[in-house]
Amino acid sequence: MQIKTVFAGFGGQGVLMMGYSFAQAAMFEGFHVTYLPSYGVEVRGGTANCTVAVSNEEIASPVASQPDYLVVMNNPSLLTFQTRIAPGGAFFLNSSIITGRPKRSDVDIWEVPTAEIAAELGNPRVQNVVMMGAYVKMTRMVSPESYLKSLKSILGSKKKAAMEINRKAFEAGFNHIE
Amino acid sequence: MSDKILIAGNWAIGEAAIRAGCRFYAGYPITPQNELTEYMAENMRRAQGGTFIQAESEIAAVNMVLGASSAGARAMTSSSSPGISLKQEGISALAADELPAVIVNMMRGGPGLGNILPSQGDYFQATRGGGHGDYRTLVLAPASVQELADLTMDAFDLADKYRNPVMILGDGMTGQMMEPVEFGKPRPRRYNEKYILKGAGDGKSKFVRALILDALRMEEHNWKLVRKYRVIEQNEVRFETYKTGNARLIIIAYGIAARIAKGAINRLRDSGMKVGLIRPITLWPFPAQIIRDTAERIDRFLVFEMSTGQMIDDVKLALEGRGHVSFYGRPGGVVPTPAELAKAIIQEYRRVLA
Amino acid sequence: MKKVFSRPRSLKSTPFHYCAGCGHSIIHRVICEVIDELGIRGITIGVPPAGCAVVAYNYFDVDMLEAPHGRGCAVATGIKRTLPDRVVFSYQGDGDLAAIGTAETFHAANRGENITVIFINNAVYGMTGGQMAPTTLLGQASTTSPPGRNAILDGHPIRMSEILSNLEGTAYIERVAVNSAQNILRAKKAVKKAFQCQIDGAGFNMIEVLSQCPTNWKMNAVDACRWVDEVMSKTFPIGVIKDTVKGRKDAD
Structure with a gap:
């Protein structure tokens, strides 16, 4: 098993954190992982993306020829990546702001209105974790427990309140998708 | 854990x-x-x-x-x-x-x-x-x-x-x-x-x-x-070999390029192509001996670098005229995917079979 | 009979290679006398430059690490930060310190590195054969300013001591000369104060020494010494330029 996911969106949407939190959760579960961020000029105010590879054996290339999953938070990223995803793969799409839909019938598409869900929780900044709830549920690579443990280690032990709202966000995203 | x-x-x-x-x-x-x-x-x-x-x-x-x-x-x-x-x-x-x-x-x-x-x-x-x-x-x-x-x-x-x-x-x-x-x-x-x-x-x-x-x-x-x-x-020479055992074509790449090469090799192996990798870990001293030894049984080498071709000179020096060396290079900050590299390898592999 | 003059312990018995009348050998001796008097030979590390003093390690009987051209202050920084209880000095010419190594000198001074810099200003590149230095005077002829240094074409002589004195990190800077017995004694006092300043942890300190170069100035030794007084010191006035350690116990 080797699964590669691209997380993509605007800088500031917490896209790199999504990839990192997932990669760390997969590591906790004993998988081989690589996390490859875009960097430099392109992350200054523009789009950001990262590629996470998860495998039960050593990962040859951290660079993905055809990612299996695309977690996409904005329109430009959908345009950039929609043709690159492998047939049989899946899109996790932020339906709050993405107006277009991929013109492909060979992939699953999961729509998550992250802005609306986060607004209900009273914190627009947790949209990325809402999305991760849906992603973790449908991809079944890591358990919710591992993901929350990863999230906790990123937020640090000092920020109890932050962890609480993020846990709620994760659960809301997780429960949104059936 | x-x-x-x-x-x-x-x-x-x-x-x-x-x-x-x-x-x-x-x-x-x-x-x-x-x-x-x-x-x-x-x-x-x-x-x-x-x-x-x-x-x-x-x-x-x-x-x-x-x-x-x-x-x-x-x-x-x-x-x-x-x-x-x-x-x-x-x-x-x-x-x-x-x-x-x-x-x-x-x-x-x-x-x-x-x-x-x-x-x-x-x-x-x-x-x-x-x-x-x-x-x-x-x-x-x-x-x-x-x-x-x-x-x-x-x-x-x-x-x-x-x-x-x-x-x-x-x-x-x-x-x-x-x-x-x-x-x-x-x-x-x-x-x-x-x-x-x-x-x-x-x-x-x-x-x-x-x-x-x-x-x-x-x-x-x-x-x-x-x-x-x-x-x-x-x-102090260090290197890694990857699936070279029955290989008919050897890729030589170092650093991140070697990781991409492994990805390409795995794809090609899945479709039955016998391709392996020699990865120099020390670039100086260069692992010339293993390349020379490998040339005793395999005569096709493809050097892949994210440059216009520099290590290829050391490979040629190591081979001392043995074998045939070709090159795939992506300079300028381009990082090819394993699939792209695999295409270049397939072309070379066809020549091996020919 | 009482012995009144001898070679300092910190100075090797190797004969100097310097030209007759050159200031380097005098300054070497002055530094070695100071090292002896402060009793720091065993804990001193020197950093000689590229230039006429490039083989200074043949003369100084202290540990030495030769710096690439201009990098004396960076090399000395590395040594001093690693061994803060040692006395570290660099010995640098005007091309080394004020042209190719300006950045290293300026920033070591600005960081307030607790090192001593002996800056030999002879207004000319000696080792390479008399080319224009950053400190060459206006109108002074050199092999690369044959009609004399022209302000418009060649720029002005740089007063590094004055420039560095503006930096917060510098503790003590003095310009001295070694063209007369009286000036040599003053120079020694200044060098001693500089080393003491480092021992006391006061920060970056530098002694600029106006040093006669009869060979490249194309003068005899006596005229060269006179030229320091009558011409060179008009552009580079001798004296204390910055002293933040005044009031501390005098090094004497």
């Missing part, structure tokens, strides 16, 4: 260096290795007796390392391609003075300012000495974050053992990429006190210098260095 932590390559170098006893770091910010400089700023001052200096230039940084090394500190500086060009004066001096130091180059696109994307265009500079004069630096080329950590620790030991600068030759991608790392146990330092300048005490004073005005004495110093380099060539 193991003690693995998910960490970026640039941080892994810094952490490994500190664990290996590096107590002096000087550097100048340049993308894509700023995370290393920042890591050292934050952590070196915490390490007992540790010094961090943000130098005014790459030249100053490497010369501070020269001073610190002579005074007995395990010392390191880091940069990316254009900055490494500036450091060559100091690297040449370290080699001439026979002082240990670790120099990290996280390569980016060039020549000139180029760009800040991953590239492998500094192979010649790294493996041919890089600065002026007859000398060599050991060059280690890690392909994963774990290997970055391991080779950083080894680099300090090798630098001490041979009293020679050692270069870690990574690239923008290995520096930025995160992978799980478990840090090895550092070995106790073995470095003869007699090489350290710390004041003469009541005894005879010493000096360390690179200037040798007398031609015959300078020549002897050159040959002395060469004798040391021969020992390094004998003892």
Whole structure:
């Protein structure tokens, strides 16, 4: 098993954190992982993306020829990546702001209105974790427990309140998708 | 669960260096290795007796390392391609003075300012000495974050053992990429006190210098260095082979390019193509013997570099006319996918079968 | 009979290679006398430059590490930060310190590195054969300013001591000369104060020495000494330029 996911969106949407939190959760579960961020000029105010590879054996290339999953938070990223995803793969799409839909019938598409869900929780900044709830549920690579443990280690032990709202966000995203 | 932590390559170098006893770091910010400089700023001052200096230039940084090394500190500086060009004066001096130091180059696109994307265009500079004069630096080329950590620790030991600068030759991608790392146990330092300048005490004073005005004495110093380099060539060659057993075509690639090559090879193997990889881990000394030996049974080689073709010269020198060598290169910061590389390999493989 | 003059312990018995009348050998001796008097030979590390003093390690009987051209202050920084309880000095010429090594000098001074810099200003590149230095005087002929230094074409002589004195990190800077017995005694006092300043942890300190170069000035030794007084010191006035350690116990 080797699964590669691209997380993509605007800088500031917490896209790199999504990839990192997932990669760390997969590591906790004993998988081989690589996390490859875009960097430099392109992350200054523009789009950001990262590629996470998860495998039960050593990962040859951290660079993905055809990612299996695309977690996409904005329109430009959908345009950039929609043709690159492998047939049989899946899109996790932020339906709050993405107006277009991929013109492909060979992939699953999961729509998550992250802005609306986060607004209900009273914190627009947790949209990325809402999305991760849906992603973790449908991809079944890591358990919710591992993901929350990863999230906790990123937020640090000092920020109890932050962890609480993020846990709620994760659960809301997780429960949104059936 | 193991003690693995998910960490970026640039941080892994810094952490490994500190664990290996590096107590002096000087550097100048340049993308894509700023995370290393920042890591050292934050952590070196915490390490007992540790010094961090943000130098005014790459030249100053490497010369501070020269001073610190002579005074007995395990010392390191880091940069990316254009900055490494500036450091060559100091690297040449370290080699001439026979002082240990670790120099990290996280390569980016060039020549000139180029760009800040991953590239492998500094192979010649790294493996041919890089600065002026007859000398060599050991060059280690890690392909994963774990290997970055391991080779950083080894680099300090090798630098001490041979009293020679050692270069870690990574690239923008290995520096930025995160992978799980478990840090090895550092070995106790073995470095003869007699090489350290710390004041003469009541005894005879010493000096360390690179200037040798007398031609015959300078020549002897050159040959002395060469004798040391021969020992390094004998003892320190490192490489990895991957699926070479029944291969009919061998890819030769180093660093991140070798990771991409493995991805391509796995795809091709799935469709029955017998392709393998030789990955030099030391670029100098170059693993010429394994390539020569492999040519006894396989005569097709494809060199893949993220450059216009530099290591290919060493491959040809190793083969001494045996076999057939072709090349696939992506300079300028382009990182091909395994699928793209696989296409190039398939073309070559068809010729093998023909 | 009482011995009134001998070679300092810190000075090797090797005969100097310097030209007749050159200031370097005097300054070497002055530094070695100071090292002896402060009793710091065993803990002193010197950093000689590229230039006429490139083989200074043949004369100084202290540990020494030769710096690449211009990098004296960076190399000294590396040593001093690694061994803070040692006395570290660099010995640098005007091309070394004020042209190719300006950045290293300026920033070491700005960081307030606790080192001593002996800056030999002879207004010319000596070792390479008399080319224009950053400190060459206006109108002074050199092999690369044959009609004399022209402000418009060649720029002005740089007063490094004055420039560095503006930096917060510098503790003590004095310009001295070694062209007369009286000036040599003053120079020694200044060098001693500089080393003491470092021992006391006061920060960056530098002694600029106006040093006669009869060979490249194309003068005899006596005229060269006179030229320091009558011409050179008009552009580079001798005296204390910055002293933040005044009031401390005098080095004598």
